[in-house]
Amino acid sequence: MSTRSVIPFGPQHPVLPEPIHLDLVMEDEKVVEAIPSIGFIHRGLEKLVDKKDFNEMVYVAERICGICSLGHGLGYSEAVEHIMDIDVPSRAKYLRTIWSELSRVHSHLLWLGLLADAFGFESLYMECWRLREEALDMFEASTGGRVIFSVMKVGGIRRDVSDEMLKDFYQRINKMEEQLNTIAKPFLNDMAVQTRLRGVGVLTPEQADALGCAGPFLRASGIARDIRTTGYCAYGDVDFEPIISTEGDSYARTECRIKEIFQAFDIIRQCIDKMPAGDIDVPVKGMPNGEYVMRIEQPRGEAIYYVKANGSKFIDRMRVRTPTFANLSGLVETLKGCDLADVPILVLTIDPCISCTER
């Protein structure tokens, strides 16, 4: 009869620079149960609604995370815009969409690099992050920032992008797509990678749905839930279908994210082709009064922004539910029955963002 022991895993992760801790209950080499522990770096940013007015809170939202910065600013701004019944100009919606998809590209490439690093594929890791630099360069050219962009505001956006720059983006996207074709091959075809990923950490569609999972982690289990299909920003004007896989294992999650990068390129090209002329913002009059729950599709999955306002310049509550927070339950489920050696990879396959979670 095997004996049970508890192994503390983390808060340091072999490749993640952010702290998450798991108590792994083991029977020999198999994980029987995992209990997650977070809260090492909780910052309480939501509490800043007491000190920052509803316009300044956009900057606070953007500082929740360095990877999902743009999405947080967007989700919060859209929630306030719904409360104030503000109709954002079409050009601002299209630019918001382009930047959102660029965020997806750089977030997924960052994750692919980390995955390669976890295998010990050092040059593949460097290649992924080199390609990610292209996306960051485009951010820098269009917003002035590489990590925190400060380009969102309630009522629109702060900076326009010239038509010449958009044409340049189009060409850069095409080149990135060619390079990604090369980089994607080892992830999808290499025997060693497949051995580490196929059949590891399987989550059935029923489990993924019941556990409230989000993003590629959910869609890799065959559930076609993508909040972009609700048509916020300019997503209602572009053609795309949610990317899904059916196996629900770590390989399926990798495949989903790679396909989503290609899809992001396609959405950016469609937005550039259809880019309307006109203003990028509208004047904001009055103060927000009411409440709204906004959902957007961040690179890591569905993010929720609840805003409650009272008619003054300070809102009562901003609550952000990040995709990693939703995916922790799914992670615990996938860890049950896996080998100890697979734990680092499985933690990685939910694409955890602890900064978001510790907002």
Place this chain on the structure above:
Amino acid sequence: MNTEFINVNPESIIDESQKLKFAGYHLIQQCATRVPDAYELIYTFGKDLEMKNLKMTLPEDQEISSITSIYPCAFIYENEMHDLFGVQIKMINIDYEGKLYRTAIETPFK
């Protein structure tokens, strides 16, 4: 995007959650907001792209039942509400007893 809020009593949260579970809804989030002498709780459920928000006001000194018996994944949200706001929740399936977040002061959002 529909963002309807449905007012319910805190005592009926188990029944309401059960009904939504049978109807195929998954839990999206739970959150608390501080109001004078009470908490305003919002539980958000989703089915495909549809969303329902159950809203209730819980007096500060009153307990609310955990919905982890129906939605096991609620443990993370309920521990968060307890740790940050001091919402009293009974029978959470994984109860961190105030140690989910390592905050410098107890219940900082209270």
